[in-house]
Structure formats: structure tokens, C-alpha cells
Amino acid sequence: MSAPTLPEAGPKSQRQVLEALSGLLLVLFIAMISSTIVSVALPQIIGALNGTQSQYTWVVTAALLTTTASTPIWGKLADLFSKKLLIEVAIGIFLVASFACGFAQSTPMLIAFRAVQGLGMGALQILVQVVIAAMIPPKERGKYNGYLGAVIAVATVGGPLLGGLITDTSWLGWRWCFFLPIPFALVALVVLHRTLNVASIRRPETSVDYVGALLIAIGVSVLLVWVTFVGNSFDWISWQTLAMVGAAIVLLVLAVWVETVVREPVVPLHVVRRRVPALAILASLAVGMAMFGGAVFLGQYFQIGRGYSPTEAGLLTIPMMFGVLVSSTISGRMVSRSGRVKPYILVGSIVLTLGFAALSAVDHETSLVLVGAGMLVVGVGVGMSMQNLVLAVQNTVPLRELGAASGAVTFFRSLGGTIGVSILGAVLANRVTENIVAGLAKAGIQPAGLQDGGTLNIKAMPEPIRSVVRAAYGDATGHIFLISACIAVVGVLAVLFLPQVRLRDSVDLAEPAAAGSDAPASAEPR
Known part of the structure; x- marks a missing residue:
């Protein structure tokens, strides 16, 4: 029962919230877009640095590994130390690593710098959510979480588009994929230093x-x-x-x-074992696969399966970005107005499953209108469920456990997305290989040397082989989205068992509720 906790739990005026929120959303956008902007530029980056195929994978994996693995650590540190100081340190790590990546002279050097950059990106992604939760009561947080979801959506889908434009511009080049976020991060650092006022919780004998x-x-x-x-x-x-x-x-x-x-x-098991966090973590695995897998494999589908340029592929993924943007904003406001969160998560997870089911029917000749409609539905599902799952967990824990609980959900969402993308990528590669071999055999062409569909240089191929390869990629993509739909069903089942929850009006739980296992005061009878 420490008096110094009061400043952190104290209410903030609308102006204070909006001023701090501007810097928080900017830094979240920078962190998210830095993880997606290099995807389209990677072939040019690896070629310029004389890298290998395995190094190509590790430029992405290194950052993803450190981002995922460090998320719960940053969440726990946010419960023990100054949130403002931690977010400023994270921005500093990100700035130094981004600058180093831009000047990398070899692929191993770039991989090492990307791993450090991942530490900063992981910290910023979780600390932004923790700081917002520390300033705003759960009932009012829905509309702000809608803004968070919109920023994540724009960064996730807009990153590859921006990366394509940068690499296609001769006077910029791939190094600007790392340099571009630096000035925006500096602006965010100044804004947050001036506007963010979240007092730290000083508890005796704290340890990490x-x-x-x-x-x-x-x-x-x-x-x-x-x-x-x-x-x-x-x-x-x-x-x-x-x-x-x-x-x-x-x-x-x-x-x-x-x-x-x-x-x-670091990960308080008494929090993870509770009903709401456990079910939210399970549902977050499906959302993570949607958020990461959708952007990765749809971009590949448009470029390899349909023959569009990186910039055109980025433009074609706009329906998914639009779906997340609109649904996260609208559902966030409706959650704040009603105080209920489960109905929106449930509808979102069902819509997400239907979207994946629709995309499972695509092949190399599917109408772009139908593909765009499927992406729009997936985007709506992600927007309604992603941030609201975090909100449901935050509503059931006291302020002192806010960082750890938020970090656990974000950690498992990232872990699920990472594993999902890797597994779906392996399934796609195997399916593509089978389709290429079968297609070439049907055309009477010797398939020797073409077994590894993932390393094919499409532009260098003669037209008959190029058509077979494009068809193979286009037809195989639907198969992995069918698997995604099946996994999304697990998310629907998890949400069905979530209790009906009414969002509380206070930043912190009352003491009797905090001592319980699942915040009984937040549960609403059906």
C-alpha cells in the first residue's frame, strides 16, 4: 500500500492524453514499419552485400527473434522502473541500431545490427501499450486502442509498399529503408520527453x-x-x-x-494461469498468424504468382489495411461506449476465419476483386480482435502487473505469428515444388534443377517455365490460407469461453479485486 503509486494512477486530462498519445503512436508506427519495410528490399540488399540465401532469411529472423524473446522482459521492467525512462532508452537503442544497419558493409554485420534493432522494436511495441494502459482507464481505452490497431495496420501493410518505392527510386537506394525512420524517431523522442508524464511506481526491494x-x-x-x-x-x-x-x-x-x-x-504464472489471460493468449496466436502471415504471403502471391512489381503488390494489399484501419477504430469506440469487449472479439475472430476461408480458394487466375474482398474481410477480423484481446487482459489485472500481463499477450502473439509464418512458409515451399515438377512434366519439360521453388529467378526464365512457376505459386497460396482458416477456428473456440467482462472505469483495480484470481468485480453475469 504505497502512496507513491497514486501519481501513476491519477487521471489525465484530455489534452494531456492526446499530447502524449501523438508521440506514442508515432513511435509505435516507426517500430512496426521498421520490421516490414525491408521485406520488399531484401533481394536488392542481399545482392548488394553478396549474401547467401540463408543470410537472406536471417536478416528478417534476427530482428524477429530478439523482438519476440525480449517482449516479456520489457513488460516486466515496465512494472518495476520508470516507464518514461524505459521508452526513451528503447528509442535510443532503435536509433543507434537503425543508423548502424544503414551503414552495414556485409550481411553478417547487417544481421547483427538487425538483432539489436529488434530489441528496440520489441520494447517500443510493448511499452507503448503499457504506457497507454497506465494513463487511461480500460473503459475509455477502447477508442485509443482503436488508434493503436490502425497504426499497426498501416505500418504492417504500408511497410512493404514504402520499401518498394524506396528501392525503386534510384537516388535513394535500399539503405534509406533504415535511415528513413531515424528523423521521425528523434521527433517522437522530443515529443514524449516533453509531454509524457507517467510517474514510476517505487516499491521496496524490487528485483529483476x-x-x-x-x-x-x-x-x-x-x-x-x-x-x-x-x-x-x-x-x-x-x-x-x-x-x-x-x-x-x-x-x-x-x-x-x-x-x-x-x-x-518476468512472466507471472499466476496471471497467465487465469482464465481471461490464458484464453486471450490462445486467441492471440491466430491473430498473430493473420497479422504476419497475411502481409508476407499475400505480397509474395501478388509478386510471384501474379507477376506484379513490389510497388504494385503493396498497393494491392490496401484492402486488408483499410479493413483493419476502419474496424479497429470503429470497434474501439463501440467498446468504450458499451463497456463490453467479448462480443467484438468474438465477431472479429469469426470474421477472420471467414476471410481466411475465402482466401483459401484463390489461385493464379482468381479475380483481383475477389482476392481484395477476402483481404478486406481478414483485415476487419484482425482490427476487431487484435487490440481488444490485450484490453480484455489489462482489465483483469492490477496496475502493478499491467506490464507483465500486456507483455505476455504480445509475446505469445508474436511467437505464434513467427512460428505460423515459418510453418506456412515450409508448407508453401513444398507445395510449390510439387506443383512445379508436375506442371513441367505435363508440359514435357525436364524439371532438373528446379526442385527448390523458393530460389527461382522468375525474370530470367523462358516464358513456358515462367508460366508454370507463376501458376505453381498462385495455386499453392490458397492451400496455406486453408490451414490458416483451420488455426483461426481455434481462436474462435478460445474466445467463446471468455467470460463476459465489463470494462472498469478506474486505472487500477480495487484491492479486493486485485487479490482475486480473475477480478470478480469485472465479471458480468450473463
């Missing part, structure tokens, strides 16, 4: 669980490295799989044990 954090980071990293290479560099059933998966399981089991005995765990 460094052992648990290290075990979680290494265990997750080993698991994600395995997902990255399995099916390509080695078989699913192999000694490499046994060694990596076995090591990851041992490390994560040790991490769970450590989290049960330390006083200040």
Missing part, C-alpha cells in the same frame, strides 16, 4: 528475474531457429530437430520452474 529472462530468451530463440530451418536445411525427423527441440523444451521447463520460485518473475 535475470535468470528467468535469460532462460526464456534462449529457449524461445532456439525454438525459433529450429522453426526457421526445419524442412529446408534438415528434416522434421532428424538429430538436429531432436537436439534443438529437446534443448528448447529443457530451457523453457527450467524457466517455468524459475518463475515459480523467484519473487519478481
Whole structure:
């Protein structure tokens, strides 16, 4: 019962909230777009640095690994130290790493700098949500979370488009994919330093669980490295799989044990075991796959399966961005007005499943109108469910556990998206290989040397082979979205079991509710 907690829980005026929110949304946009802007530029980057195919993958994976693995750590630190100081440190890490990436002279150097950049991006993504939750009561937070969802949507889909435009502009070049966010990050740093006023919670004898954090980071990293290479560099059933998966399981089991005995765990198991956080985490896996997988594989579908340029492919993904933008904004306001969150998450998860089911029917000749309609539906589903799942969890925990709870949901969403993208990518590669071999055999062409569909240079191929390869990619894409639809059904089932929750009006829980397992005061009888 510490008096110094009052400033953090104190209400903020509308002007104070909007001033701080402008800097928070800007820094979130920068963090999100930095993870997507390089996707279209990667072929040119790897070519300029004389990199290999495995290094191509690791430029993306390195940042994703550190972003995912460090998310719960930053969330826990936000519960122990000044949120404002942490977000300023995160911006500093991001700025230095972005500058270094832009001047990288080799692919290994770029991979190392991207790993550091991932630390900053992961910190900013979670700390923005934690700071907003510390300033605004859950009932009022819905409309602001709508803004968050809109920013994430624009960055996720707009990043590849911006990357294509930069690489297509001769007087800029690929290095500006890393330089471009720097001035905006500096502006956000100044704005937040002047406007953000979130007092830190000073609790006696606080500590950071460094052992648990290290075990979680290494265990997750080993698991994600395995997902990255399995099916390509080695078989699913192999000694490499046994060694990596076995090591990851041992490390994560040790991490769970450590989290049960330390006083200040990085991932508080008593929070994760509660009904609302557990179900929200499960549902977040499906949303993560939608957010990451949709952008990755739809862009590839348009470029390879349909023959459009990177810039044109970015423009063709606008329906999904528009769906997230509109639905997250509208549903956020409706959540704040009604105080109910489950109906919007449930409708969003069902719509998401229907969108994936519609996209599962696409092939290399499907009308772009139908493809755009499917993307729009997926976007609406993501927008209604993504941020509202975080809001549902935040509503059930006291202020002192806000960072850890938010970090856990974001962590598992990123982990699910990472694993989902890797698995779907492996399925796509295998399916493409089968389709290419079958298509070339049908055309009477020797398929030797063309088994690895992922490394084909489409532009250098003669027209008969090029047509077969494009058809193979176009037809295989529908198969992975069918798998996504099946996984999204799991998210629907998880949301069905969420209790009806009415959002509270206060920033912090009342003491009796905080002591309970699932904030009984927040539950609403059906």
C-alpha cells in the first residue's frame, strides 16, 4: 500500500492524453514499419552485400527473434522502473541500431545490427501499450486502442509498399529503408520527453528475474531457429530437430520452474494461469498468424504468382489495411461506449476465419476483386480482435502487473505469428515444388534443377517455365490460407469461453479485486 503509486494512477486530462498519445503512436508506427519495410528490399540488399540465401532469411529472423524473446522482459521492467525512462532508452537503442544497419558493409554485420534493432522494436511495441494502459482507464481505452490497431495496420501493410518505392527510386537506394525512420524517431523522442508524464511506481526491494529472462530468451530463440530451418536445411525427423527441440523444451521447463520460485518473475504464472489471460493468449496466436502471415504471403502471391512489381503488390494489399484501419477504430469506440469487449472479439475472430476461408480458394487466375474482398474481410477480423484481446487482459489485472500481463499477450502473439509464418512458409515451399515438377512434366519439360521453388529467378526464365512457376505459386497460396482458416477456428473456440467482462472505469483495480484470481468485480453475469 504505497502512496507513491497514486501519481501513476491519477487521471489525465484530455489534452494531456492526446499530447502524449501523438508521440506514442508515432513511435509505435516507426517500430512496426521498421520490421516490414525491408521485406520488399531484401533481394536488392542481399545482392548488394553478396549474401547467401540463408543470410537472406536471417536478416528478417534476427530482428524477429530478439523482438519476440525480449517482449516479456520489457513488460516486466515496465512494472518495476520508470516507464518514461524505459521508452526513451528503447528509442535510443532503435536509433543507434537503425543508423548502424544503414551503414552495414556485409550481411553478417547487417544481421547483427538487425538483432539489436529488434530489441528496440520489441520494447517500443510493448511499452507503448503499457504506457497507454497506465494513463487511461480500460473503459475509455477502447477508442485509443482503436488508434493503436490502425497504426499497426498501416505500418504492417504500408511497410512493404514504402520499401518498394524506396528501392525503386534510384537516388535513394535500399539503405534509406533504415535511415528513413531515424528523423521521425528523434521527433517522437522530443515529443514524449516533453509531454509524457507517467510517474514510476517505487516499491521496496524490487528485483529483476535475470535468470528467468535469460532462460526464456534462449529457449524461445532456439525454438525459433529450429522453426526457421526445419524442412529446408534438415528434416522434421532428424538429430538436429531432436537436439534443438529437446534443448528448447529443457530451457523453457527450467524457466517455468524459475518463475515459480523467484519473487519478481518476468512472466507471472499466476496471471497467465487465469482464465481471461490464458484464453486471450490462445486467441492471440491466430491473430498473430493473420497479422504476419497475411502481409508476407499475400505480397509474395501478388509478386510471384501474379507477376506484379513490389510497388504494385503493396498497393494491392490496401484492402486488408483499410479493413483493419476502419474496424479497429470503429470497434474501439463501440467498446468504450458499451463497456463490453467479448462480443467484438468474438465477431472479429469469426470474421477472420471467414476471410481466411475465402482466401483459401484463390489461385493464379482468381479475380483481383475477389482476392481484395477476402483481404478486406481478414483485415476487419484482425482490427476487431487484435487490440481488444490485450484490453480484455489489462482489465483483469492490477496496475502493478499491467506490464507483465500486456507483455505476455504480445509475446505469445508474436511467437505464434513467427512460428505460423515459418510453418506456412515450409508448407508453401513444398507445395510449390510439387506443383512445379508436375506442371513441367505435363508440359514435357525436364524439371532438373528446379526442385527448390523458393530460389527461382522468375525474370530470367523462358516464358513456358515462367508460366508454370507463376501458376505453381498462385495455386499453392490458397492451400496455406486453408490451414490458416483451420488455426483461426481455434481462436474462435478460445474466445467463446471468455467470460463476459465489463470494462472498469478506474486505472487500477480495487484491492479486493486485485487479490482475486480473475477480478470478480469485472465479471458480468450473463
